[in-house]
Amino acid sequence: MAPSVKSRELVIPYIHVAPAPEADSGAVIGQSMPMAAMFMKNKLLSWVTLITAILALLNSGGNSAAASETAQSPFVRxxxxxxxxxxxxMDLVVPGSSGIKKKSTESVVEKISETIATAVSSATK
Known part of the structure; x- marks a missing residue:
């Protein structure tokens, strides 16, 4: 067999370089989803927001150094x-004025229709 021609001087040791952290688009969605749920008063979106916030808390693992600077903490989410x-x-706790407005609108519509009916009947006599 031929002698080994490998030299220890030519060996380059491996040095691990950690990849740069990627931008997290989930942070933007996670921050704006509760506000969208409040604006649209969408109960399903609100529940999804709560579930994703709980998942963010479970996935954080207490490693706050790895968290993005722009992301909210899981507790704030x-x-x-x-x-x-x-x-x-909120409508279950504090009933909105929509019911009051509907009742008052119905009474105004009834009064107007009665007035029109009396005006038409008096004009046709």
Whole structure:
């Protein structure tokens, strides 16, 4: 067999270089989803917001150094999700004025229709 021609001086040791952190588009969605749920009063979107906030808390693993600077902390995300749930279900706690307006509108419409009916009947006599 031929002698080994490998030299230890030519060996380059491996040095691991960690990849740069990628921009997290989920942070933007996670921050704006509770506000969208509150604006649209969408209960389903509000529940999805709460579930994603809980998943963010479970996935964080207590490693705050790895978290993005622009991302909210998981506890703030949960707080925002709970607030959006509260806003969406606010009509159950404090009934809105929509019922009052509907009743008053119906009474005004009845009065106007009675007035028109009397005017038409008096004009045709």
């Amino acid at each position: 949960i707080l925002m999700a709970v607030v959006s749930l509260g806003v969406c279900y």
